[in-house]
Amino acid sequence: MESVLGVPLRLLVLLLLCVSKCLALQITRLSIPSFVPNGSEESVLLDCEYNYNLKEDKKLVVKWFHDDDPNPVYQWIPELDSKLYSDKYKLDEDYEIPSGNAYTRSRAINIQRPTTELSGTYKCEVQSLEGSDDMEDTMTVYALPTSVNLNYTIADGYVKVVCEVEGVFPLPEMSLFQIKPKTVVMSPLNDTELEYVLDEGAYDIEFSTTIPEEDLPRPSDGLTFFGCTVEINGTEYEKEIKVPYFPNPVAEKQEGDDSDDDNGSSIAKARSSKSRGPEVS
Ligand SMILES: *[C@@H]1O[C@H](CO)[C@@H](O)[C@H](O)[C@H]1NC(C)=O
Numbered sequence: 467m468e469s470v471l472g473v474p475l476r477l478l479v480l481l482l483l484c485v486s487k488c489l490a491l492q493i494t495r496l497s498i499p500s501f502v503p504n505g506s507e508e509s510v511l512l513d514c515e516y517n518y519n520l521k522e523d524k525k526l527v528v529k530w531f532h533d534d535d536p537n538p539v540y541q542w543i544p545e546l547d548s549k550l551y552s553d554k555y556k557l558d559e560d561y562e563i564p565s566g567n568a569y570t571r572s573r574a575i576n577i578q579r580p581t582t583e584l585s586g587t588y589k590c591e592v593q594s595l596e597g598s599d600d601m602e603d604t605m606t607v608y609a610l611p612t613s614v615n616l617n618y619t620i621a622d623g624y625v626k627v628v629c630e631v632e633g634v635f636p637l638p639e640m641s642l643f644q645i646k647p648k649t650v651v652m653s654p655l656n657d658t659e660l661e662y663v664l665d666e667g668a669y670d671i672e673f674s675t676t677i678p679e680e681d682l683p684r685p686s687d688g689l690t691f692f693g694c695t696v697e698i699n700g701t702e703y704e705k706e707i708k709v710p711y712f713p714n715p716v717a718e719k720q721e722g723d724d725s726d727d728d729n730g731s732s733i734a735k736a737r738s739s740k741s742r743g744p745e746v747s
């Protein structure tokens with residue numbers, strides 16, 4: 467009967483399909499370094515290993531892509547001995563896999579002195595008449611901050627705490643905290659604001675929050691500290707800085723003690739004592 471025969475026949479077809487599919491061109495390993503320091507590595511290798519079958523896989527083409535760029539970073543057609551390079555990526559055009567053969571030796575890309583702009587997702591794509599496969603992974607070229615600064619200003623009854631980070635890539639993990647008098651507990655400061663600009667492949671960041679002066683401990687309770695932490699994923703980089711908070715001694719200040727010096731804190735003091743004036747009267 468056909469239905470009885472039909473079942474094994476279908477299985478056989480499936481099996482045959484699998485044999486050709488399962489033996490078809492396939493990427494077996496993609497090696498892309500996850501984190502690379504900016505500008506200091508002589509070169510990094512992005513490799514794409516595949517199994518291919520000389521008889522089946524005619525017209526082999528190997529391509530590498532970066533992020534959403536439709537133009538390949540690199541393309542190799544072994545049979546034509548044709549290689550195309552995008553000049554955006556500073557590829558070493560002489561690089562060959564040491565153990566490679568005519569169908570594998572130019573499959574990898576070797577990026578010379580990668581910089582932060584070359585971070586992103588890299589995809590290796592292999593094609594032949596018999597099949598195709600692709601695989602992708604990300605590489606982050608990081609730059610540690612050139613400076614990290616923590617400071618605060620006091621104005622109109624509010625304390626603005628600002629942590630500034632310059633020349634960093636990618637965006638770091640950051641936190642602002644305070645340490646209350648006579649404790650060691652870092653309590654997070656809430657309602658933080660993140661502002662940044664990307665300039666020449668690195669971020670300049672201002673991470674800040676504003677706290678009403680009256681929510682902060684009084685000086686008579688002891689010293690309060692503000693702190694900022696900066697970490698960069700995938701690296702050992704970890705920075706923590708603290709500054710002591712000195713509240714405005716409003717009560718002791720004379721009103722109109724508004725001298726013409728360019729001392730930021732004394733201007734803040736003057737303003738804050740003025741803003742309190744009317745409340746009292
Ligand atoms: C990365 O390194 C290059 C030198 O190779 C340097 O010119 C560039 O400023 C660096 N970028 C960052 C963000 O540090």
Ligand SMILES: *[C@@H]1O[C@H](CO)[C@@H](O)[C@H](O)[C@H]1NC(C)=O
Nearest residue numbers: 615616617618709729730731
């Ligand atoms: C804090 O700000 C003052 C005045 O604006 C400045 O002189 C000082 O250098 C800053 N401190 C830090 C650690 O940046």
Ligand SMILES: *[C@@H]1O[C@H](CO)[C@@H](O)[C@H](O)[C@H]1NC(C)=O
Nearest residue numbers: 643644653654655656657681
């Ligand atoms: C921040 O918010 C958390 C949860 O709402 C709270 O427990 C904590 O006390 C707040 N931190 C500060 C400094 O206000």
Ligand SMILES: *[C@@H]1O[C@H](CO)[C@@H](O)[C@H](O)[C@H]1NC(C)=O
Nearest residue numbers: 636637638639640698699700
């Ligand atoms: C850093 O890694 C953590 C956990 O792996 C993740 O939740 C976070 O989004 C990462 N931060 C950035 C800025 O990529």
Ligand SMILES: *[C@@H]1O[C@H](CO)[C@@H](O)[C@H](O)[C@H]1NC(C)=O
Nearest residue numbers: 725727728729730731732733
């Ligand atoms: C200016 O600020 C510094 C430290 O912040 C302080 O020592 C100095 O007394 C201030 N000058 C005046 C005129 O208030």
